[in-house]
Amino acid sequence: MPMFVDTSPPGQCIFCRLVAGEIPSAKVYEDALTIAFMDIGQVTPGHVLVATKRHAATLLDTTPEEAATLMQTARRVALAVRTAFDPPGLTLLQANGALGGQTVAHVHLHVVPRHEDDGITFTWPRQEPPAAVLAGYAERLRAAL
Ligand code: 5GP
Ligand code: ZN
Numbered sequence: 001m002p003m004f005v006d007t008s009p010p011g012q013c014i015f016c017r018l019v020a021g022e023i024p025s026a027k028v029y030e031d032a033l034t035i036a037f038m039d040i041g042q043v044t045p046g047h048v049l050v051a052t053k054r055h056a057a058t059l060l061d062t063t064p065e066e067a068a069t070l071m072q073t074a075r076r077v078a079l080a081v082r083t084a085f086d087p088p089g090l091t092l093l094q095a096n097g098a099l100g101g102q103t104v105a106h107v108h109l110h111v112v113p114r115h116e117d118d119g120i121t122f123t124w125p126r127q128e129p130p131a132a133v134l135a136g137y138a139e140r141l142r143a144a145l
Pocket of ligand 1 (some may be wrong): 014023025026037038039040041042049063064094095101103104107
């Protein structure tokens with residue numbers, strides 16, 4: 001269970017207030033569509049959040065331009081993290097919905113510098129269904145595109 005969940009209504013959420021300058025943040029970068037700032041939780045030193053400026057709850061609520069710019073900004077930030085912190089690894093994380101691990105319902109992407117024994121764990125219950133099952137899943141998705 002996440003330790004903290006922001007239940008503010010859209011437009012008054014923590015990140016909307018941060019974008020509006022109503023609450024302080026350690027800002028790294030901004031452009032017309034996105035903003036990057038230090039995560040208050042700093043899982044490792046240099047942990048940055050990249051968020052849309054407009055309130056969109058999840059990735060599924062973004063425009064194609066916002067989604068593309070989120071990743072472009074994440075890439076810029078990742079290059080800066082490499083220059084400034086030089087971590088041996090880097091993980092991007094983007095959570096959607098409470099069950100997806102999202103605690104602030106305003107779309108954002110984590111840029112997390114990674115180090116040996118940094119305490120971050122991610123369980124991934126790998127399964128290997130038969131090829132026919134994979135083909136069925138792909139068919140459902142192609143029909144949905
Ligand atoms: P999520 O769990 O939704 O993927 O990530 C939300 C992140 O927002 C958490 O890592 C948390 O530390 C960060 N966060 C929550 N409130 C604030 C805040 O007021 N300022 C900043 N800079 N980060 C915040
Ligand atoms: Zn918001």
